[in-house]
Amino acid sequence: MSVVEEERHTGQRFRWLWLFVLAALIVSIFVGRYPTPYFMPPSCLWRDELARRLVLHLRFPRILTAFLMGMALSAAGAVMQIIFRNPLVCSGFLGVSQGAAFGAAFSIIFLSSSPMMIELSAVGFAFSALVVSYLLAWNIRYGDWVLRLVLAGIICSALFSSGVGVLKYLADPLRELPDIVFWLMGGLWAVTWRDFLYVFPIVTVSLLVIYLMRWRVNLLALRDDTAFSLGAAPGRERSVVLMAAVSATAVVVAVAGVVGWVGLIVPHVARRIVGADAQKVIPASMLIGGIFSLFCDNLARTLRAGEIPLGIVTSLFGALIFVVMFFRNDLRIHK
Amino acid sequence: MKSTGIISLGGLHFSYNGTQHPVLQDLSLEIPKAAVTAILGPNGSGKTTLLSILLGMLSPQEGTILINGRRREEYSRAAMSQFMGLVPQDEYFPFGFSVWEYVLLGRAPYLGLLERPGEADRIAATDALSKTGLAALRDRLVPSLSGGERQLATVARALAQKPRILLLDEPTSHLDLSNKRHVLRLIRTLAEDGVTIVITTHDPNAAASVADYIVLMRQGRTVAVGATDTTFNSENLSSTYGLPVEVMHVHERPVVLPL
Numbered sequence: 001m002s003v004v005e006e007e008r009h010t011g012q013r014f015r016w017l018w019l020f021v022l023a024a025l026i027v028s029i030f031v032g033r034y035p036t037p038y039f040m041p042p043s044c045l046w047r048d049e050l051a052r053r054l055v056l057h058l059r060f061p062r063i064l065t066a067f068l069m070g071m072a073l074s075a076a077g078a079v080m081q082i083i084f085r086n087p088l089v090c091s092g093f094l095g096v097s098q099g100a101a102f103g104a105a106f107s108i109i110f111l112s113s114s115p116m117m118i119e120l121s122a123v124g125f126a127f128s129a130l131v132v133s134y135l136l137a138w139n140i141r142y143g144d145w146v147l148r149l150v151l152a153g154i155i156c157s158a159l160f161s162s163g164v165g166v167l168k169y170l171a172d173p174l175r176e177l178p179d180i181v182f183w184l185m186g187g188l189w190a191v192t193w194r195d196f197l198y199v200f201p202i203v204t205v206s207l208l209v210i211y212l213m214r215w216r217v218n219l220l221a222l223r224d225d226t227a228f229s230l231g232a233a234p235g236r237e238r239s240v241v242l243m244a245a246v247s248a249t250a251v252v253v254a255v256a257g258v259v260g261w262v263g264l265i266v267p268h269v270a271r272r273i274v275g276a277d278a279q280k281v282i283p284a285s286m287l288i289g290g291i292f293s294l295f296c297d298n299l300a301r302t303l304r305a306g307e308i309p310l311g312i313v314t315s316l317f318g319a320l321i322f323v324v325m326f327f328r329n330d331l332r333i334h335k
Numbered sequence: 336m337k338s339t340g341i342i343s344l345g346g347l348h349f350s351y352n353g354t355q356h357p358v359l360q361d362l363s364l365e366i367p368k369a370a371v372t373a374i375l376g377p378n379g380s381g382k383t384t385l386l387s388i389l390l391g392m393l394s395p396q397e398g399t400i401l402i403n404g405r406r407r408e409e410y411s412r413a414a415m416s417q418f419m420g421l422v423p424q425d426e427y428f429p430f431g432f433s434v435w436e437y438v439l440l441g442r443a444p445y446l447g448l449l450e451r452p453g454e455a456d457r458i459a460a461t462d463a464l465s466k467t468g469l470a471a472l473r474d475r476l477v478p479s480l481s482g483g484e485r486q487l488a489t490v491a492r493a494l495a496q497k498p499r500i501l502l503l504d505e506p507t508s509h510l511d512l513s514n515k516r517h518v519l520r521l522i523r524t525l526a527e528d529g530v531t532i533v534i535t536t537h538d539p540n541a542a543a544s545v546a547d548y549i550v551l552m553r554q555g556r557t558v559a560v561g562a563t564d565t566t567f568n569s570e571n572l573s574s575t576y577g578l579p580v581e582v583m584h585v586h587e588r589p590v591v592l593p594l
Contacts (some may be wrong), residue, residue: 006474083431218436219443222427228392230422230496231413231444238426276430276476279451 066297074289076245078261091263095156099129100253105167126250186257186311206248259317340365373546382535416444420498424450441495463494482512
């Protein structure tokens with residue numbers, strides 16, 4: 001295939017993805033439990049005042065936040081898999097997810113159960129986890145920088161995970177524990193325009209940095225001496241994209257809780273569709289991640305009268321997709 | 336060795352952080368232009384460290400490095416990477432770039448932080464692919480290539496940089512005889528095209544078959560430096576490897592036999 005043909009081919013795939021995004025966004029507006037279970041006829045929007053207000057004040061911010069969350073987690077996952085040269089790394093790596101979980105549980109027990117306080121505490125501890133991971137990596141006396149960060153991420157996640165365990169043990173089993181458990185399973189049931197406007201600027205700036213550096217990110221997958229010989233500053237450039245990826249993840253996790261598998265599985269699906277080049281994988285991951293999150297969130301809020309935690313739905317579908325890709329040997333992972 | 340060195344090293348001294356053990360000691364060298372210079376020595380003799388210093392990844396505690404008559408520190412990182420390319424011993428390919436995508440990465444020194452390759456970069460990458468004979472494999476995934484083809488892809492990526500100096504770290508160490516010959520021939524062709532080649536190797540036969548000049552190293556010091564036909568002898572090699580070796584000639588080419 002010539003370069004021109006290949007670019008046309010990739011362009012076509014992206015046009016399809018954009019079409020799916022548009023369709024997913026539009027369909028999501030009409031999917032829900034009100035006024036009728038599963039699907040709302042479009043005519044309700046001008047006939048039913050309550051339905052219109054529900055769509056405008058609850059469904060819209062939730063749909064946009066779900067889409068943004070999927071974009072953020074998937075782009076962050078893609079970036080981390082590339083720069084850590086590790087296909088099993090995901091967006092919550094470096095202790096970010098577990099740090100946020102600890103922050104949320106800490107707030108529920110010791111501060112307040114108000115969504116705003118939980119989000120602030122979650123984002124604060126997510127960034128603290130990142131700082132701890134970096135400090136650990138600086139001081140580990142083994143391996144190169146990438147390996148030290150991987151080790152530090154594992155240690156930091158384990159520390160905060162055990163912290164969450166302690167907090168669950170201390171929590172009031174009737175009042176606090178259910179809140180903690182439900183938050184840990186992830187979900188967007190409490191999302192309002194305020195949450196969307198809080199997530200939007202940080203995620204947008206982070207995604208813009210990642211998007212603009214998407215070709216350059218390829219260099220960071222190579223050996224450090226190769227990247228250096230190609231004029232890159234591997235340490236500095238890795239820190240810039242990592243900070244963007246972690247910021248996006250931390251903010252999203254603070255609002256949505258721990259939503260697993262999105263940042264792990266979506267980059268693999270994107271790679272299957274557009275190849276391994278980061279300049280295609282990153283935008284494709286953003287679009288597919290948005291669609292995947294919307295799909296899962298629609299199921300979470302529609303299937304039953306009560307909300308199904310989003311993390312359960314993403315984990316179920318993520319694991320199924322992963323298994324299918326493994327069975328078909330479609331992962332395009334190499335040693 | 337000629338005094339027309341494109342690389343000139345004077346009194347280099349290097350040891351890794353916090354260690355007393357010097358990896359390079361009082362190393363002075365002139366590496367001539369448009370020729371193949373092989374740095375030969377046993378494992379741990381400081382060959383790869385020397386390449387890292389030439390590349391600028393490591394800085395010596397003492398000594399000077401002149402590249403094309405200018406101090407190494409005077410070059411910006413972009414300018415240096417347009418001037419000097421690296422073919423590492425092995426490369427990470429975790430997600431299977433195509434050969435084309437991988438070779439195109441060689442254009443990074445000419446692109447800013449947020450830029451992507453354009454038409455001029457595609458022409459340079461196409462040229463690098465044809466020079467290495469990989470044009471037909473451009474859509475193949477790099478991890479699916481044979482060892483020899485993969486090494487050629489790494490060379491093609493470095494050639495897309497349009498370097499005047501090409502450093503190759505153990506370029507034939509994982510290759511079978513046929514691929515080894517292919518890569519060594521390519522190295523010779525590049526030197527004839529005016530590229531200065533510096534290879535490190537612990538394989539004396541590979542060095543003898545391709546190099547115009549030999550630098551023999553042991554424990555961070557040079558044992559002997561000079562043209563291959565005068566330097567590559569039993570006495571020098573025995574001192575370098577610390578064991579008796581015999582240099583024989585087969586079809587007028589030197590072959591090393593450990594005794």
